[in-house]
Structure formats: C-alpha cells, structure tokens
Amino acid sequence: MAISRRKFIGCMAAAAFGTTTGATGLAHAVSGKEFTGYPDSFGVLHDSTLCIGCRKCEQACNEVNNLGKPDNPFDDLSVLDDRRRTDEAAYTVVNKFNGNVFAKIQCNHCQEPACASACFVKALYKDKTGAVVYDESLCVGCRYCMVACPFNIPAFTYFDPLTPKITKCTMCLPLIQEGKLPGCVDICPKEALTFGRRADLIKMARQRIAQNPDHYVDHIYGEHEMGGTAWMYLSGIPFNEIGMREDLGTTSAPELTAGPLAAVPIVVGLWPVFLTGVWAINKRREKIAEQEQAAAVQAAEEQAAQEKTKALEALQQKLAKEKETAIAAEVKKALEEAEQNAQQQAAVQDETTTDPAAETPPDDSGKQEE
Template sequence: MSISRRKFLGWVGAAGLSTVWSGPASAATTKHFEGYPDSLGVLFDNLLCIGCRTCEEACNKVNELPPPEQSFKDLSVLDQKRRTTAKTYTIVNRYNSSKGPMFRKIQCNHCLEPACASACFVSAFKKTKEGAVTYDASVCVGCRYCMIACPFEIPAYEYDKVLEPRIMKCTMCYPRVIKGLLPGCVEICPTEALSFGKRKDLIRMARDRIHRYPDRYVDHIYGEHEMGGTNWLYLSGVPYTEVDMREDLGVTPASELTAGALSSVPMIVGLWPVLLTGIYAINKRSDKIAKHERELAVDQAEKAASEEAAKSKAKEDS
C-alpha cells in the first residue's frame, strides 16, 4: 500500500530491521485521501441490469478461470445467495426487492484505501494509480488476514491447492486496462448497466442520473464514501440493504482503524525500558538500604552485646 504511515518506522529502527528496510515510505498525514487523481472505476446501475450473467462469463474467460459448475446460460443460480470464490471473481445475485426483482453484481470494489493492503504483512496488495487493487501471489504467505479485513468479503482462497494456494479476487482487469482495453465485464454488458471511466466522471454521471430521475434512484452513490470510498460505484433503485449491500460500514478507511494501535509501538519501545529500569533501580536501592540498615543493626547489637559482656566481666573481676 503506497499510502503508508511513518508511525512504524521508529519501531522498525529500534528493532534493528532498518538495515533491511527497502522501498519508499511516504509521510504520515491526517488528511483524507481522496484517491489518485484520474483513477479509473466502474459504475454499476442496478436499474439497467437484466441479470443475464454474461459479465460472469466474460470475467471467467478473460481471467482464464476454471469452467463454472453450472453453465452461464443457467439463470436459476441467480436466486442463490452466491459470493465471490476462488473460481469466480464476479457474480450476480437476484433479490426480491420492494420494486420487484433487482440484481446486484458483486466483485472487488477496489477501495481507495484498501483494507486488504493495509492488513497484508508482506504488502502483496497494491493500490495502483489507475485505481485497481492488485495482488502479487509471489510474496503471499497465505495468512488470509486480508480476508478477515475486507469489509466487502471479497478475497477468496484456494483452500484445495497444496503447494501454491493463492488469494483470488477481481483485478478490475488491470492487465487489460493498462493496455487501453475495457474490463471484461464492462465490455460485454449488453445494457450499459456497467460504465467504465474516471472515478470523478462516474460520480458526476451518477449524480446526474439521480438528479434527472429522482423518483427512480435512491439518493446515494454507494462507494462514494463507504470505507473511505471505492473505485467501484453503485446506483440503485431500492435501498441498498434490500439488495444485501451493507449500509453500516461507515466512512472510515480501514487503515485508520488500526493506525492508533500501530502508533503506540514507538511509545512502548521508548517508555517501557525507561520505566522498567527505573523500577529495577528503585528496588535495588531499597534492597541496598535495607541491607545497610540490617548490617548497622547487627553491628550495634554486637557492640552492645560485647559492651555488656565486658561490663559483666569487669563486674566478675571486681
């Protein structure tokens, strides 16, 4: 994740890892990151989606994923509550909403500040300036913390692979996009339910649709602010919860959720040794004083005893 914080540097230095430190670390900021300028995204409009599953098929083809269990022509699967898996980067589900059947397309939302990238301890995830969140399997250890972290429950894992299991998720067709091609799903969509473009243009386009058809759309562009904003955006004719999209995720980017805990690291490293050494020194000193006082007491007692003895001896002698 290129929006890293310097909070960790102090500790890394202290731990002696600074010698193996590589790669740039940009400065900490309290400013809200609004995404890379001109980064790209996709707008999904569920009023235009007809649930034909051709986007699923195109995704499967361009990403060379294994053949599906049920043919992409089979529309009965739409009513199952499916999610992304290691074999499917995107799926479309149908929901019976207050306005009749409504579809939802699920794939990676490509967060502006991705939880997966913040969580990954080998930086396998990267937020590219084009907007896509990419994954590098060549460094992945397979701890699956990204799956814990993702608020949209997108990354899937190849649990059945023995030697080279990978995290699997939508790449926004990054290899195609940098070649100037459209993402597979966008290209195939027969109804323009998917629009590809610069994120800021897509937001303008979405606002415009809401403005023109205020009765049709819910006045909320999903993804504009959710979890700090995502490059994938949504328009809906029904409240998002009716199509099983969570509206309780909040607007705080995932990286901010753990920033406080990570920033305490240099404080612990700096203060604990001082405090603990101080406590040790105090204890040692009080031990020393106690020992000294004991010796003094013993000395005095001995002195008194010998004086006593001398006295009694003198008495006896006389």
C-alpha cells in the same frame, strides 16, 4: 476492441462535466496528514437499475481470467435464484433480489483497501490506476485480508495443498494498462457498467440521480463507504435490499487500526524506561534493606561487646579491690603476728615456753577470692 464512449467516461467527458480531479475525494487523515487517493484513478459505476441479470459479465470475467469451465453454463439463469458470492472460480457474480432486481458484486477496489492494510507481506496494494492488486509471489496464505474485507470479496483456494492463493477481481489491470476496458464493462449489453475516472463517475452518478430522482435512491454506494471505493453503485431500492451493507461506516481501514498501531512504538519507547526504573528502585530498596540489616546487626554486636567490656572492667576493679583488701589484711596480720611473735619471743625469753599453733598464719585470703 472498440471502446464505447458511454462505457468509458474519459478525459473529454470529464471536461464536459467541467470537473477537476480529486475534488470529490474523501480525505483520509491520521495525525493531521490527509490523503485523497491517486489522482485520475479509475473506477466503475454499476447502475443496478439497468442490470438485467444476463450473466454476460460473469462469462467475460471467466474468459479474461482463464477461470476454466464453470459448473453451470453462463446462459443458465437458474443459478440467480441462489445467493452467491465470489470464489476462486468466479471473480464476479450477479445476484437477484426481489425477483427482478439484479446486482453485480466483485472487488470494489477500495480507495484505502482493508485487505492491503491487513496484509503483512505487502502482497496487496492500491495501484495508481485504482486497481487493488494481488501479488501471489509474496502471499503467505494467512487469509487476514479475507477477515479484513468488509465486502467479503477475496476468496482462497482451500483445496490447493501447497500453493494456495487469494483470488479476486483484478479490475482487469492488464487490459486497463493497454487502454482497454475491463472484460465485464466491455461486454455489458445494457451499459449497466461504466468505466472512467472515479471523480467523473461520481459526477455522472449525481447527474443521473438528479435527472431521475424517483428512479434512484439518493445515494452513491461506494462514494464514502469504508473510505470510498473505486467501484460504485446506483440502485432503485435501498441498498441493503440488494445485498449491500449500509452499516459499514465511512472510516477507512488504516484509520481503524491507526490507534493500536500508534501505541506500538510508544510502548517500545517507554516500557524499557519504566521497567528499568522499577527494577532499579527495587534493587536500591533491597540494597538499603540489606545495609540497614547489616547496620542493625553491627549495632547489636557493638552493644553486646560494650556491655561485656563493662562487666569485665567491673570484675577487674572488684578483683583489684579485693586483692588490695586481702593484702592489707595480710599485712595487718603479718604485722600483728610479728608483734605477737615479738611479744611471745619476749615472753619465751622471759618464761622459756613456746606455743607451736600460734606460729601458722590463718589462710583467709584464699577463701575470700572464691
């Protein structure tokens, strides 16, 4: 496979442009750490003004990736009338806009891939060549990568019941590793696709715009979109008119999710402290409440006991007093009786008559106690 110099802007071309790699990269930062992507990573520039919609790239892609016989042969250009997207049978498709403008879509191989950021098994990753690689052997088939992809590129083999997988453009990584061009780039008859170092491609694109400002929209689509992509586009009409969203912004996927991801460890670190604290405070409050209740009960009991003792004592005192009075009364009575008796005896002795009623003492003391 002969590599066309114009299809492959390589090291020498880079020297000709007088660049140093990475100079044009967009930095991605979280917590003060900045990353500008793999140096010397590759990309492709798609100049849509050169594209004629021949579908040769689709055919090459199909052959390289062994995607099987397509529904419509690749020389059938009527399919261009419908707006198509990538799926399991086509990793790249060309769409027609405004009747005569064509644009090819495929995985853009983001600098900070949303799909890789979203994948929870590391089945997708950014290779140092610039390709975003999918590893089927890890994939669970959750399809979060498809949710995350801002370009709606990954597809899923929905009708494979047990071993479905994600399908998308591989940037022909095996070919790149052999030093060859991606299938689509290699076959393009109009050189609408140029493979090379991403940094060099940006320089080249700028140059094209500068040399032909009326021909191009002054924007390299993919230089900054979603943090930058390895595949970039030039267009003669506004990008949203060739099916490319202009509202994606420049924030990369990992930056978008950095906030909630950063909240996770802090919750783990602080929630147990806070919740244990709340629990301990409540437990302490409960304990104090219990103690207070116990103390109140005890105080009430003590008071009751004290009052009882007091009453008892008063009663006892009263009793003692009454007893004393009674004894005193008895003694007095006894004395009086004794005196009476003595007088009576003296009288009997004097008159020799007795009064039996007077001999019984009155039983008053018993009645007083009641």
